[in-house]
Amino acid sequence: MNIGIDHGYSAVKTRHFSFPAGISAYSYEPYTLQNTLEYGGQYFVCGTGRQPILRNKTENRNYYLLTLAAIAKEIRQRGEKTECSVTIGAGLPLTLFGREKKAFREYLLYPEKPGDSMSPVCFKFEGVPYRITVQDVKLFPQGYSALAVHPELLRDEPSVLLMDIGGWTVDLMRLDKGIPDASTCRSLELGMIRCVDEIREQVRRDTGLSLTDAQTERILSGKPCSLPEETRAIVRRQGRLYTERLFSAITEAGFDCRALPVILMGGGASLVKKSVEPQDGLCRAIYLTDDKLNAEGFERILEQMSGEVKKVWQGPNSHFGPICRRRTIDGHGKFCRLFRSGKKAPFLFRPFSSVKMKIRFAKRVRRLPRPQTIKRKKLRVNRWKHSFAAYSGKSFPPFRHRQQTRQRFHGR
Secondary structure (H helix, E strand, O other): OEEEOEEOOOEEEOOOOEEEOOEEEEOOOOOOOOOEEEEOOEEEEEOOOOOOOOOOOOOOOHHHHHHHHHHHHHHHHHOOOOEEEEEEEEEEOHHHHHHHHHHHHHHHHOOOOOOOOOOOEEEEEOOEEEEEEEEEEEEEEOOHHHHHOOHHHHOOOOEEEEEEEOOOOEEEEEEEOOEEOHHHOEEEOOOHHHHHHHHHHHHHHHHOOOOOHHHHHHHHOOOOOOOOHHHHHHHHHHHHHHHHHHHHHHHHOOOOOOOOEEEEEOOOHHHHHOOOOHHHOOOEEEEEOOOOHHHHHHHHHHHHHHOOOEEEEOOOOOOEEEEEOOOOOOOHHHHHHHHHOOEOOHHHHOOOOOHHHHHHHHHHHHOOOOOOOOOHHHHHHHHHHHHHHHHHOOOOOOOOOHHHHHHHHHOO
């Protein structure tokens, strides 16, 4: 199973979940098992606030414990077995990628015994026992990996600026023709943690109120809140000042947002979106407000690397590009339905010796009536028999090699 995890400073994200990166340890069982991890004889409540900023996330085992909680949440969401093997996809900022890649990978692979990579990890999450084997850890650049989910954003733009607004840092990267320029990578310590802390301090000075992080973020995102209008006005004003300072720092880093389209993503994108005004003069702003995009991008790349990608028909004069290679066809009837709707079952095309034969076969199958479903135990052979019969009116067993197929199919 492939699971993408984004280890942020303020939150940990997976494909389906986002929870705060704080963790509290207990030597006894807490009053509730909600978000409670039991590991090594101790109890840990995950998602309580946020932990102190660490320059190096491998300094303690907090992020490893949060990783176990994230894996358990994803397994439960997907309905998988609690005893399984997983491959983790994680990310690092491009500016730190080469320096921290090896250490962070070993941290997630071998937390207790370096070198013992295939030993299962046993723990309980919310009272449910898990036995997980981490087969491998793949690391990818943050921000850029999220574009695996939205590749269309790069299709018509020769150059774009990618801005990943995280909890502690804002990572900048320019892409030329869809390829990142490593020399332009910058990391600014102007993330949302600093923004929220400064806003809370200003509110405390002006009104004497002590806001929580959740209250501050809610006002910045434009959602209703029961606080006085005076307090909300201060929060919005300080949010605007933060946005001005952020774009000023981007300009000082050598990027002209008036000339480059900007893709804003990360947990802070939705908050900055409310503070951007026309006077900022942005060339074009694209907001990806889902904070789970990085984790989804890691997982999408893992699927492509492992070959679990479906292939899609892109037209009569094109090739079969990878999108899913899972063999989930229940019979020839379902194959024909998927074929006509544009979803492919490309394994049927392996023996054909030319693109022209693939095109002729595809056109012929699309005109077929829907046959009856074939029993699964005879699925492999019958798929070939029915497919070749549909193409040529003949029926013969499958052949894996092209030469054998041509000899039987063409009579030579």
